[in-house]
Amino acid sequence: MLSWVDGRPSEQLSVKDRGLAYGDGLFETIAVREGAPTLLDRHLARLADGCARLCLPFDAPLLRGELQAFSRQLGEGVVKLILTRGDGLRGYAPPQPTMVRRILQGSPKPTYPTQHAELGVRLFPCTTRLAEQPLLAGMKHLNRLEQVLARSEWQDSEHAEGLMQDGAGRVIEGVFSNLFLVKGGALLTPDLSRCGVAGVMRAELLAQAETLGVSCEVGDFGLDALLDADEVFLCNSLYGVWPVRALLHRDWSVGPLTRKLQAIACDLLDC
Amino acid sequence: MLSWVDGRPSEQLSVKDRGLAYGDGLFETIAVREGAPTLLDRHLARLADGCARLCLPFDAPLLRGELQAFSRQLGEGVVKLILTRGDGLRGYAPPQPTMVRRILQGSPKPTYPTQHAELGVRLFPCTTRLAEQPLLAGMKHLNRLEQVLARSEWQDSEHAEGLMQDGAGRVIEGVFSNLFLVKGGALLTPDLSRCGVAGVMRAELLAQAETLGVSCEVGDFGLDALLDADEVFLCNSLYGVWPVRALLHRDWSVGPLTRKLQAIACDLLDC
Structure with a gap:
């Protein structure tokens, strides 16, 4: 399936990512219809709120553009966006400056009974x-x-x-x-x-x-x-x-x- | 730094890993001295307990052997072991069967004042x-x-x-x-x-x-x-x-x- 890491096609990420180490990040799962993410403003608003509370930098235009471009390629299905605090050294202290990582994963439209x-x-x-x-x-x-x-x-x-x-x-x-x-x-x-x-x-x-x-x-x-x-x-x-x-x-x-x-x-x- | 994923040198893992998606896994940080992990029995015992509670398969001989081999290569420092429930599809339900993923990361001996x-x-x-x-x-x-x-x-x-x-x-x-x-x-x-x-x-x-x-x-x-x-x-x-x-x-x-x-x-x- 379609998968991007930091804006580029990739199915891999660094083992140093703090999303893996501590669950230090947020996610959204968004229905994609006819090449467009649904309820995008609300998803971005919740993400912005979460980023503010976790002190994660939030770049709305970048994320919006990337979700739209990804959805165009996906066509129909689900896009899952994971935002993490990026790579870390050892220890819980957030790295300064924080380089947020963006992971986008596509999947087919789920089929529920x-x-x-x-x-x-x-x-x-x-x-x-x-x-x-x-x-x-x-x-x-x-x-x-x-x-x-x-x-x-x-x-x-x-x-x-x-x-x-x-x-x-x-x-x-x-x-x-x-x-x-x-x-x-x-x-x-x-x-x-x-x-x-x-x-x-x-x-x-x-x-x-x-x-x-x-x-x-x-x-x-x-x-x-x-x-x-x-x-x-x-x-x-x-x-x-x-x-x-x-x-x-x-x-x-x-x-x-x-x-x-x-x-x-x-x-x-x-x- | 030294890094292994499922027993092989790698600094990358799949974006589908449930450790990233849900924090669905466990970790240990172990001091390594003269090529050997310290307090290894206690670390493995805690990991075994955590795996039992999270219904993660636990392979003690495999983990012990891998931690010892990794520590020999590292010499001095810290080995961090992350065990996850491996790759997942969408959704929280644990995949059956579970293919546990093993991530080992080495780092230098920390220098505290x-x-x-x-x-x-x-x-x-x-x-x-x-x-x-x-x-x-x-x-x-x-x-x-x-x-x-x-x-x-x-x-x-x-x-x-x-x-x-x-x-x-x-x-x-x-x-x-x-x-x-x-x-x-x-x-x-x-x-x-x-x-x-x-x-x-x-x-x-x-x-x-x-x-x-x-x-x-x-x-x-x-x-x-x-x-x-x-x-x-x-x-x-x-x-x-x-x-x-x-x-x-x-x-x-x-x-x-x-x-x-x-x-x-x-x-x-x-x-």
């Missing part, structure tokens, strides 16, 4: 808990062992995603998705200031719901609130929206607000 | 808190953004190390060291079952102290307990033991148990 979007998915209740770390919460950084452990908890194809909670039992997100509840016509989604990844599609759907005049609440919700919700759905910037049809003893049918937001996501992702 | 060992070091009080994640605690895994953030908190050379606490205020470790207190002749060190890295030198010193008949306690200690200690010292498997001579308003002189354990560490590391 159509019933995930149409009928909804069954959520696996992960026992892996997300640790509370406000300094890293919300960012799509490269320290993802919690997700690796959580995704290892089930192998069957009956469960398309897993539910992750924090140590206090709050529901936070899916392993590779964000989580929304609908209750009494309002849209609810977990606060991600202690842990979790603030997804680009989550931000987009919150903005779209506000435009539709739907009441939105970002807050703390326990498993009881989730099981008590009228509708539950997941989202990310590759598949759009998946209704949740089952978790533990609870079943849901696909609700109207889920379908409305799913249609909006589908338009954006051309799915 | 001699007064660190002789007179002791001043500890910087980091504000970065370690998140509590029992599933990852103790392991030397590749998710090290907390250490990167903590080490970024000071630039001056007055502070040789930083003190890290957890969210509840317990003292846990240094940024790249473990922490010991001496109180009433007993050796105390923080419990690392919620967060922190269980260092090889820490394990060695606990074993040596027991042999000396010193009472040892692994437990929870707040900042007050640290400031109230008779002696405080740091250790790791590269520099051995550094006495702590100052933290916040508190000064210490170097105590007798610190000196005794420092001498033992020096013997092991030939420093």
